[in-house]
Amino acid sequence: MSRADVCVTACADLFTGDGEVLASPMGPIPLLGAKLARATTEPDLLLSDGQAYLLGAEGVEGWLPYRKVFDVVAHGSRHVVMGANQIDRFGNQNISCIGEHARPTRQLLGVRGAPGNTANHKTSYWVPRHSKRVFVSDVDVVSGVGYNNAAELRFHHVHRVVSNLGVFDFPAPEHRMRLLSVHPGVTVQEVLDNTGFDLDTSGTGLTREPTERELALIEQLDPQRSREKL
Amino acid sequence: MRDKTMTAAEVAAQVADGMTVGIGGWGSRRKPMALVQALLDSPVRGLTVVSYGGPEVGMLCAAGKVAELVYGFVSLDTIPYDPNFQRARQSGQIAVRELDEGMLHCGLQAAAHRLPFLPIRAGLGSDVLRLNPGLKTIRSPYGGEELVAMPALELDVALIHLNRADRHGNGQYLGPDPYFDDLFCLAAKRRFLSCERIVPTAELIAGGPPQSLLTNRLMVDGVVEAPGGAGFTSCVPDYERDESAQRRYYEAAIS
Numbered sequence: 412m413s414r415a416d417v418c419v420t421a422c423a424d425l426f427t428g429d430g431e432v433l434a435s436p437m438g439p440i441p442l443l444g445a446k447l448a449r450a451t452t453e454p455d456l457l458l459s460d461g462q463a464y465l466l467g468a469e470g471v472e473g474w475l476p477y478r479k480v481f482d483v484v485a486h487g488s489r490h491v492v493m494g495a496n497q498i499d500r501f502g503n504q505n506i507s508c509i510g511e512h513a514r515p516t517r518q519l520l521g522v523r524g525a526p527g528n529t530a531n532h533k534t535s536y537w538v539p540r541h542s543k544r545v546f547v548s549d550v551d552v553v554s555g556v557g558y559n560n561a562a563e564l565r566f567h568h569v570h571r572v573v574s575n576l577g578v579f580d581f582p583a584p585e586h587r588m589r590l591l592s593v594h595p596g597v598t599v600q601e602v603l604d605n606t607g608f609d610l611d612t613s614g615t616g617l618t619r620e621p622t623e624r625e626l627a628l629i630e631q632l633d634p635q636r637s638r639e640k641l
Numbered sequence: 642m643r644d645k646t647m648t649a650a651e652v653a654a655q656v657a658d659g660m661t662v663g664i665g666g667w668g669s670r671r672k673p674m675a676l677v678q679a680l681l682d683s684p685v686r687g688l689t690v691v692s693y694g695g696p697e698v699g700m701l702c703a704a705g706k707v708a709e710l711v712y713g714f715v716s717l718d719t720i721p722y723d724p725n726f727q728r729a730r731q732s733g734q735i736a737v738r739e740l741d742e743g744m745l746h747c748g749l750q751a752a753a754h755r756l757p758f759l760p761i762r763a764g765l766g767s768d769v770l771r772l773n774p775g776l777k778t779i780r781s782p783y784g785g786e787e788l789v790a791m792p793a794l795e796l797d798v799a800l801i802h803l804n805r806a807d808r809h810g811n812g813q814y815l816g817p818d819p820y821f822d823d824l825f826c827l828a829a830k831r832r833f834l835s836c837e838r839i840v841p842t843a844e845l846i847a848g849g850p851p852q853s854l855l856t857n858r859l860m861v862d863g864v865v866e867a868p869g870g871a872g873f874t875s876c877v878p879d880y881e882r883d884e885s886a887q888r889r890y891y892e893a894a895i896s
């Protein structure tokens with residue numbers, strides 16, 4: 412069992428209880444997590460191929476070009492796992508640019524669909540390299556909306572963040588980021604040392620290890636072990 | 642029926658300084674690159690470009706054609722960031738209206754329907770509203786929820802590339818995703834379609850299911866036959882993205 416395997420199961424657990432919704436995992440680890448969830452606890456999940464098709468376990472099962480993705484976003488029957496160049500203590504995420512928006516020091520992708528995703532449906536984040544550059548007290552550009560900006564958003568739900576070091580959530584009523592669990596082999600101090608703001612660590616547990624069956628499924632889903640590149 | 646065939650240079654000649662130009666496709670996929678090249682070869686300047694941005698954005702910025710960019714993202718897909726676009730942003734060379742990609746869709750839809758705005762939930766709580774002070778919100782008259790009043794993104798010109806078309810502007814996509822090319826056309830005053838091959842209408846109808854006919858002739862003012870005209874971006878099933886050509890573009894842009 413590797414750290415990547417733990418991250419895959421942590422990502423799979425993001426989808427627990429979701430039922431028949433569109434899972435939109437960005438990046439190889441969340442994608443493997445969604446596939447693992449579908450093979451175990453969440454058999455009804457829908458998955459897109461990142462292009463225009465829905466892929467069932469047996470192959471193509473539907474058509475979902477971008478215009479229909481917008482419909483699903485607005486309908487709310489979706490759980491996206493996005494990346495984050497920056498994420499802050501209230502779960503605001505930045506994928507737009509670093510620095511002042513008028514003249515950034517580093518231009519990134521742009522806000523993409525992050526404002527609409529976070530306004531409309533369940534959203535989680537995956538951070539492959541946990542550091543103070545990513546986990547910042549305040550993001551430079553609010554792309555995905557965090558809890559302190561979500562008072563008017565009826566459908567806002569930032570669920571969890573999974574990084575290579577641990578799993579984080581935003582418990583009510585304050586919705587400040589909490590260290591829910593550290594991955595096996597990671598200390599709480601290591602997470603704190605790599606995070607640019609205070610974390611609630613009062614109830615921090617240990618991220619569960621994948622079961623034998625899950626490990627076999629992960630191996631089957633990713634025989635080339637591309638997950639090890641995180 | 643009118644024969645609307647023309648050359649890419651003739652299309653570019655209809656684009657005047659300061660116009661708002663919508664460009665179809667998505668990221669590095671089915672971009673009207675032959676038409677974009679004609680713009681690059683023309684003296685036109687000061688454009689406002691509206692796009693789900695791929696390499697055309699960086700190219701137009703690097704050539705000094707862009708005054709303002711309206712976008713949700715700019716990416717080359719297999720290469721996340723375009724250095725030409727990054728340089729234009731980081732030097733403050735262009736003005737920008739950065740939007741959620743659903744808001745961009747909503748603004749095109751409003752323009753297509755000749756509405757001043759359409760409501761959308763996307764953008765609320767995010768910095769999109771802070772960075773675009775011209776964007777207003779509106780309270781629902783049916784219950785009070787606050788929504789973004791996304792203004793119409795009216796285009797002077799739309800440029801799109803499809804797999805097939807006839808001489809009249811009936812156009813066909815044969816890949817899996819139409820993107821928003823029909824919407825760009827409906828949102829624009831002058832609409833230009835390039836395609837891999839111009840074929841007789843009967844051949845168009847025989848070439849795919851009826852729902853592959855993305856544009857009809859009332860949506861198109863000019864048709865350009867441009868084989869390979871989306872390259873190096875993808876135009877499936879005619880061709881995949883030319884990754885090595887894209888890599889060469891990236892290497893040249895970064896140096």
